[in-house]
Amino acid sequence: MKTALILFFGLTICLSCFAQKEPKANLIWSEEFKKDGLPDPANWSYDVGDHGWGNNELQDYTKADPKNARIEKGVLIIEAHSDPSRPKGYTSARLVTKGKAAWEYGYIEVKAKLPQGVGTWPAIWMLPEENRHGGWPKNGEIDIMEHVGFDPGKVHGTVHTEAFNHGIGTQKGAQLMVPDFHEKFHIYAIDWSAEKIDFFIDGHKYFTFENSGKDYKEWPFSQPFHLILNIAVGGNWGGQKGVDASIWPQRMEVDYVRVYNKKP
Numbered sequence: 001m002k003t004a005l006i007l008f009f010g011l012t013i014c015l016s017c018f019a020q021k022e023p024k025a026n027l028i029w030s031e032e033f034k035k036d037g038l039p040d041p042a043n044w045s046y047d048v049g050d051h052g053w054g055n056n057e058l059q060d061y062t063k064a065d066p067k068n069a070r071i072e073k074g075v076l077i078i079e080a081h082s083d084p085s086r087p088k089g090y091t092s093a094r095l096v097t098k099g100k101a102a103w104e105y106g107y108i109e110v111k112a113k114l115p116q117g118v119g120t121w122p123a124i125w126m127l128p129e130e131n132r133h134g135g136w137p138k139n140g141e142i143d144i145m146e147h148v149g150f151d152p153g154k155v156h157g158t159v160h161t162e163a164f165n166h167g168i169g170t171q172k173g174a175q176l177m178v179p180d181f182h183e184k185f186h187i188y189a190i191d192w193s194a195e196k197i198d199f200f201i202d203g204h205k206y207f208t209f210e211n212s213g214k215d216y217k218e219w220p221f222s223q224p225f226h227l228i229l230n231i232a233v234g235g236n237w238g239g240q241k242g243v244d245a246s247i248w249p250q251r252m253e254v255d256y257v258r259v260y261n262k263k264p
Helices: 002-021
Strands: 027-031 059-061 069-072 075-082 090-092 094-096 106-113 120-128 141-146 154-160 172-177 186-192 196-201 204-210 225-233 250-260
Touching (some): 106 225
Antiparallel strands (some): 106 186
């Protein structure tokens, strides 16, 4: 009996020590979009311009223009408009946390409702804070969510690296059908660690990209990345079947962005 009690208490102590060492899932950054008006400049900056963004896109990204980016009733609205006064005919917004918030590993989730229509190309994605290895795609890209309007309901999760990218037809990713993508909010997320990146929609894991353990050409993701929210118009992918001139304006609505040190 005495031996059994000693073993029992010893096991209890060991399990207690293990539980204490297991880190908790803590919220380390969030944006809840509570205040109406322009996005909080403490959290967001703007990429601006109409140079095509490497994909022959048509939109002119504006800065601090409530027509293209604003908060209303607790929701961030990114809205693309037809605008004949612009050289390529469209305006939109591309919000970034670069220089304000970036993370190396963690669980990142964005609750969003997407635009619809041929020519829309919304994205929730990440790029590195620094160009340590050269130009794109050597430093990596994490596409938490992409959707092209000519293929409605098919949501893509993808990574790009020097070894794996669409430029050479080797990109790594997967797709999941979300039929009500433009009617309801869904949670698009990644769980990113030193070993792998898991992709989720509404808690359902549909793709995993594993660290091969080789070099940055396959895994450049051991460095801080910032978040990007945008709607592109047309482009090499989004405009493959043209741009429907009758659908504008189109918007992506974002309820929140939350970053945890690990998956809750």
